[in-house]
Amino acid sequence: MKLFKSADLIRKSKYISRDLSWLRFNYRVLDQAKDPSRTLFDRLRFMSITCSNLDEFFMIRLGSLYNYIDYGKERIDYSGLREMPFRRKLLDFAHRFVNDQSLTYLNELKPQFEKNGFNILRMDELTELELKKADGYFKNTLFPLLTPMVYDSYHGFPLMMNQMLILGVVTRTEAEGEKGQERLTFVQIPQNLSRFFELTRKDKVIFVPIEEIVRANLPKLFRNVDIESANLFRITRNGDFTLEESDDIDVDFIKEIQVGLKTRKKGRVVRLEVEKDASPVLMAVLKERWKIDNGNVFVINSMIDMKGLLQILKHPNFRGKAARQPAPVAPLSLPEGAEDNMFEYLKHHDVLLHHPYNSIDPVVRLLERAAEDPHVLGIKQTIYRLADDSRVTAALLKAAENGKHVSVLFEVKARFDEERNIREGARLEKAGCFVIYGVSKYKTHTKMLMIIRKEGEKVTRYVHLGSGNYNEQTSRIYTDVSLLTTNDVYGHDVSEFFNVITGHSQPDDYEYLITAPKDMRQQLIHLIREEIRNAKKGLPSGIVMKMNSLEDKEMIDEFYKASKAGVPIRFIVRGICCLRPGRAGLSDNIEVRSIVGDYLEHSRMFYFHHGGQPKVYAGSADLMVRSFDRRIEALFLIVNPALKREAINILYFNLKDNQNTYLMREDGAYVRRIPAPDEPVFNVHKEFYHRHYAAVSESSLYDEWLTRADVQTDNAASNEGPPLTAPDFPTDAEMEDAEMEAELATFNSTTEEDLPGGESPQDV
Template sequence: MQEPKMTNAVYINRDLSWIEFNRRVLEEAQDPTTPLLERIKFLSIVSTNLDEFMSVRVAGITDQLKAGYAKKDFTGYTPEGLLRRIMKRTGKMVQEQYKTLRELSRALAKEGLIFTDYDDLTASQKKQMDPYFHDFVFPVLTPMAVDQSRPFPLVHSLHLYLAVTLLREGDDPEEEPYFAIVQVPSNLPRAVQVPSRANSAKREYVLLEDLIEEHIQSLFAGYIPVSVDPFRLTRNADLTLDEEGAEDLLEEIEKELKRRRWGSPVRLEVRKGFHPYALEMLKEEFEIEDNVIEIDGPIDLSYLMRFALALPGFDHLRYPKLEPVYPREFDETDDFFGVLRARDVLTYHPYESFEAVSDFLDQASEDPQVMAIKMTLYRVSGNSSIVRSLAKAAEAGKQVTAVVELKARFDEERNIAWARQLEKAGCHVVYGLVGLKTHAKILLVVRQEQDGLRRYVHVGTGNYNDNTARLYTDVGLFTSHPVIGEDASVLFNEMTGYSAPHDWQAFGVAPTDMKTKLFELIAREADNAAAGKPARIIAKMNSLSHQEMVDKLYDASRAGVPIDLIVRGVCCLKPGVAGRSDTITVRSIVDRFLEHSRIFYFENGGDPQVWLSSADWMTRNLTRRIELMCPVFDPHLRDMLIQILRLSLNDNVKARVLLSNGQYVRESERAEAQAAAMTPFRSQFEAMDIVTWKKWRATF
């Protein structure tokens, strides 16, 4: 069946746009100018991205189909038509992914890193692998038979299993076989190093499932294995919470996490050549027929990330290590408060160290003049200094409030653990407002000083997570500006108490007024353009999918406003459409670090305003989450943010430009006539140099 034609030329479908984003990630794995082990990591990211997409987005579409929902979305797709197109596009992507894996495996082999089929090992190597299997693997394996007395065991989502088809010794081969499954341990390395061949310096690896398959007889004494086939199931991972009726949200989420294990099956991946009897057993048990994906290679390539990170040596196959610089404003003093009384400070991660945030909070926890600390926590790292500082502050008698988002998808269990730890330390832990996720990133410190109470605030575009701060590009603002401090206090009161929506002096806050404020800012640019005044919009974000927001940008474009959008992932807006979006450009940058900062620039008739935000321009961010948009008042810091935008707009190495037909092309491909004379400009590499030397300037 052919793919349906685009049913609405005005918008790009959100899910199809996401697929194009993941294709751009795959292109990084295919780029020969990217270091080899970094390409391996990008290939792993493609897999984990697709897993989440299937377990959330595709699962939701599948639920719509089961419920008989057939209404078109604003891009013109019914759930049935959209699912059909998604499966066709993701199927092609998976084929391309495994073609890339084969190419990268050949490149690794040239570097002396070889993934070997178990059958290709020498007899000596196989013999040397036996102790590893019997000492480390065999003790944690559990064969699970399926028969009349033993029902089908629970198969966990996104875990690798082996389907084993067996005959009893002496049975007729024509008889119906026996069936069992074995889970491949996820707490052992998937890539197992094999003892080297004689006189060889090369490192060889076999996959753990192949090692288990070779020794499968040891699990089924008295039976003859007919086939051993890897498979993996993807389940619906969305939580279904009745927050109104939940007496204790923490306990309700814990229950839902347990129920997630039984989420409805969405996708079944099987290795090419899967035994027909075993496949029918799985399809019948999981009640899945259509979304069965045959994989020509190892199922689940996420193991490549662990392999690349854990591999010792081979630094020539990696990016040079980045050592974040400590923000110069704080580098020569231990008094954060003294610095912030004099001026605001902007930090740009990962080029500048996240330790500045941790150190600021740590100083606040120990300072006897600090009266209260309030903070939002969305995704926190596994060993968080942030949590330790909050606990220390509470134990010291300070008023500590943590607004913990328990519903941060796939981080629920970790956040529950931190919430309990904070409560034990004496912190006031609040789980946000019913029906809304708390996604704002803000820290408020209230300090008693000679002239009265002073508020110190940190607002960021990224999570308070020291691990992701090394991998994501984000900006953070430290300030003691009284207007921002007053708004911060009111925001926390809204999140923890019964305060009515506030008339904000500086902030834009979702879901109450951020959308309206953005619409007003966009409309003002349109009015200025119509009046012949300077007008321009530059917006950097992760995703743009809110229909009304797209329409407002179309209106501004028709009024003549130049609009540059830097959207890493999903973009439902079509640029360059005559009479609708002639003045709009859209570009996406996929590079070493995950572009994560949200920065909004409005020309404002020649008096530019710049905002940083936690929110993308998506429906969920603007209507179903507590989000924050904060202005940057300091002219020097505004210039720094403008420079960050300028870097992205000038990137001609890793930037892809969205065309009016919905396709992305590299900037260099779009301007072929100029490519030969084009000086390569890679925004992330330039940012490293700028941050190191603080060479900020505000020019476009």
């Protein structure tokens, strides 16, 4: 009875599971790969992204869950499930996704390869001449890099690297006319080579997976033995390591990071991908060795690790075949020619940049000029992620070489960029820059730059604040907003902020900044409650927010209170959303949408109607527990009236989109928004290239959107498409019913041997 009562509580939960919400986000990315209106090459790009996303999900999110399971710590998900039931639920969702992913590849993408000028072929599909070339590649390039690693009573189980393709080879030797003992050997496919060997067949390009070339040539590695089977597999290890940081200023952050990186390379296996019909001998060894069950095993019917598809897009024959990105346009607030003398222009004007529609070049060039300018005294900057061969690093090195004071906070805890940031920080330190490798207990995620320049008898602070990284590469595909200004208030706030993160200063208040972990959550709640008070008084009220993720329970509860008070709320959330919109009596006035398309929506913007005098913030923070409590973040108030109108227009255009938008239903599922019959097509990823002052001045979030009733998340709404996921993809309620059945079955029949890590049935 207790279990069924638990199922009822789960159905009534006010919150959506963070991890299940993330998996639904990856479905929206997969939906782009299914879109027949896109070119095949565009669809392959999205398919590779779904694979990359899923890799990170298993490494970090499932890895984090296993940290709780393996160490016996309690973790109750937003859905209400404890560790082991939630693990099963997550893996069930993931299996459904991978099956859909494989079917999309096999049935929708692969049949189009030939007519688009290429194909992916096995060795037995090659001509005799092509086989000769492939065998030559094996002999000259692959063979010297291969190291067979046998596993038997004389040889220990080899360490296998995370996400590396591996062939598990079962062999047998003849012994006096009888079959000898089976032996298992592992052959790791080189990671430092291209995934495909390329051939030309008439007017087509043939891509041969290098693992197939190795498989066909295994007799050259295993001489005078019988090869019974050779199966390809790939493992994903737990990549979620937690640093035990202290307040001791002598703690060596870099050594801690480096230790963590080593654990990532040999952490617990959380996923095994293997091709179908794999050898029972191989599977028995792998499952026993890594203490995994069938839930962790993903039988792949298509292609293991589809990230390799990006090689096709980079081939000279197909460059430009994916969706072409238009050239950036000039910012509305930066007239043509003004960039030639940015120092002079910024003394009198603020500039709002909206990337990638506006290039990041004005920021990078300003930094490069500052490095050479004899009047510049110093540069201070926070760095989270950088591009390869970064112009930002080069400019900072040049500034130090020219005798300027350069202070840089390099966040060495930026996931998957730790090694790069340690390396780049060391280069700057060697050049004489003052480098801080993160702040104890917190991850510095904020994006800030300040250039201090002596101008006559005064010093002017040139400030850049943004939502995106100082990365010239990702700025071309991530949507972000940033501000360039010499306004003294921003300058004072940013100076105080740098004193906080480089020293021990604790300022009372900022005027234009809201920061975490200081009091960001409290200040945002205060702004929400102002809207509640206005709504209760019958005054205009409204909230529009754009972010990557919405997960913090305290914030969600405040939004529910605002909805009950009659405040219209519109969220544009790209990924995780733990809030349930449209639930009667709880969130009737809340709408959630997600935009997934040509660009990755990365900007964070927060609009409060504020009695008709809107307050608009932008910055680095999502509404997540980690952003408020475990990160150093900053939101900046946009005070310039013209720039505020631009920011409002950005939100307005996002709400108006009907080509890349998915509407979230109360049960957590998403449906694609389809234009009404009389509604003009509006693609937000194209319209920003044609934006003009007239459009900006005409935008009004309150009049046009906060009072609208025709954009609903009801499944019968005329502007919704069919449900996004496959017909057999269950709703939350169906999953909960199945989960409770599984719990009962597990409770009645599970033995310790069935559970990874040796958990007992009562721990489920």
